[in-house]
Amino acid sequence: MRYxxxxxxxxxxxxxLEGGQAFRWEREGKGYRGVVKGRVISVSYDKDTLMVDIxxxxxTKEEDIKFIRDYFDLDRDYEKIxxxxxxxxxxxxxxxxxxxxxRILHQDPWETLVSFIISANNSIxxxxxxxxxLSQNYGRPIEFKGRLYYSFPSPEVLSSLSExxxxxxxxxxxxxxxxxxxxxxxxxxxxxxxxxGLPTEEAIKELTKIPGVGVKVASxxxxxxxxxxxxxPVDVWIKRAVEGIYFNGASxxxxxxxxxAQNKFGNLAGFIQQYLFYYIRNNKMI
DNA sequence: TTCCAGGTATGCA
DNA sequence: TGCATACCTGGA
Numbered sequence: 030m031r032y033x034x035x036x037x038x039x040x041x042x043x044x045x046l047e048g049g050q051a052f053r054w055e056r057e058g059k060g061y062r063g064v065v066k067g068r069v070i071s072v073s074y075d076k077d078t079l080m081v082d083i084x085x086x087x088x089t090k091e092e093d094i095k096f097i098r099d100y101f102d103l104d105r106d107y108e109k110i111x112x113x114x115x116x117x118x119x120x121x122x123x124x125x126x127x128x129x130x131x132r133i134l135h136q137d138p139w140e141t142l143v144s145f146i147i148s149a150n151n152s153i154x155x156x157x158x159x160x161x162x163l164s165q166n167y168g169r170p171i172e173f174k175g176r177l178y179y180s181f182p183s184p185e186v187l188s189s190l191s192e193x194x195x196x197x198x199x200x201x202x203x204x205x206x207x208x209x210x211x212x213x214x215x216x217x218x219x220x221x222x223x224x225x226g227l228p229t230e231e232a233i234k235e236l237t238k239i240p241g242v243g244v245k246v247a248s249x250x251x252x253x254x255x256x257x258x259x260x261x262p263v264d265v266w267i268k269r270a271v272e273g274i275y276f277n278g279a280s281x282x283x284x285x286x287x288x289x290a291q292n293k294f295g296n297l298a299g300f301i302q303q304y305l306f307y308y309i310r311n312n313k314m315i
Numbered sequence: 316t317t318c319c320a321g322g323t324a325t326g327c328a
Numbered sequence: 329t330g331c332a333t334a335c336c337t338g339g340a
Contacts, residue, residue: 149335150335150336151336151337151338152337152338152339154338154339155337155338155339158337158338159337196336199336199337199338200336200337201335201336201337202334202335202336202337203335203336204336282330
């Protein structure tokens with residue numbers, strides 16, 4: 030099924046899909062192809078128009094459209110967000126100009142949780158490969174345009190694996206964390222739906238009860254699947270960027286950087302984090 | 316061969 | 329509380 034969305038701007042597929050928030054997208058011609066919540070999606074963007082091909086599902090057209098609008102955050106006014114950031118924080122103007130059209134995707138909490146457990150002390154390239162192998166081995170096959178793709182495996186499936194079995198995904202020391210997280214979800218020790226309703230600080234407390242989940246991973250889940258925009262995940266890149274722009278390059282503890290960003294940026298913090306990440310990863314230095 | 320990658324857990328002062 | 333260190337694996 031094909032859907033066309035007009036007057037979509039600003040919108041930068043590369044920034045969104047290769048910007049480190051989602052790991053299941055690959056370039057396909059001028060666009061991208063990926064698997065989202067059990068559906069295969071092909072997207073391209075040109076002249077303010079977003080074209081989306083999506084694999085067969087049980088949804089109505091209206092539900093599909095809602096699903097796509099929701100995932101790509103099409104109903105949020107990013108022109109205003111970018112304008113607000115440039116006005117309030119002129120020091121970030123070059124960042125926003127360079128990364129314009131980057132949006133926060135609305136991803137599945139479970140998939141985001143596992144993806145960012147895998148991200149610890151890992152490279153983006155390798156994270157993608159491990160997630161692919163997890164899906165191919167334990168996900169559900171989906172046919173699309175004559176090819177097979179695989180959904181992200183459920184907590185039920187992953188909770189039944191042994192550390193020996195999950196080794197085929199080459200996730201390394203993170204295997205035990207993934208299996209344990211799946212069990213905590215299955216047994217109701219952690220309820221991802223309930224966490225969604227908590228304020229950022231409390232949600233981080235809950236999520237970090239899961240071994241393998243620290244403040245950074247928890248913050249990513251909050252930002253990329255719960256739309257908690259005051260969340261500000263700090264990794265080595267963001268740390269370096271904030272220190273460069275605001276502390277004259279002096280090293281600061283992560284805790285201090287989070288507090289600084291949340292106080293200064295408020296509900297724009299999450300967006301700024303995402304623009305900054307894309308900017309610094311593609312500019313080498315500030 | 317060695318080092319590093321969207322961090323986290325652990326042990327010790 | 330704060331700091332150092334180990335950790336699977338793959339690529340440079």
